[in-house]
Amino acid sequence: MADINKLAWAQVGRVTEPGRYMFKFGLLTIAADDLYIWERYPNAAFTLVGTNLNGQTEAEEFRLGTFELRTNSNYSEGEE
Numbered sequence: 001m002a003d004i005n006k007l008a009w010a011q012v013g014r015v016t017e018p019g020r021y022m023f024k025f026g027l028l029t030i031a032a033d034d035l036y037i038w039e040r041y042p043n044a045a046f047t048l049v050g051t052n053l054n055g056q057t058e059a060e061e062f063r064l065g066t067f068e069l070r071t072n073s074n075y076s077e078g079e080e
Contacts, residue, residue: 005047005048006045006046006047006048006068007028007045007046007048007064008043008044008045008046008070009038009042009043009044012028012030014038015030015035016035017035018030018031018032018034018035025048025060025062026060026061026062027060027061027062028048028061028062028063028064029051029061029062029063029064030064031063031064034046034064037067041067041069043069043070043071044067044068044069044070045067045068045070046064046065046066046067047064047065047066047067048062048063048064048065049062049063049064049065050062051063
């Protein structure tokens with residue numbers, strides 16, 4: 001799995017639509033519920049959860065799991 005284990009909204013470019021996005025660490029699926037949380041708690045950080053779609057393991061694919069609310073974030077909007 002990737003070295004990254006938690007992601008903040010700023011790290012994914014503050015995406016505004018659910019979907020699958022390619023990042024340095026792999027493909028990330030962001031659900032509407034994930035965006036709902038980020039819109040209300042912009043500093044929330046989600047745990048990355050690896051997925052294994054259709055038994056394929058070549059590409060690293062992830063979804064967002066549990067989240068924690070952070071009051072003081074070190075992430076800037078441009079940070080990846």
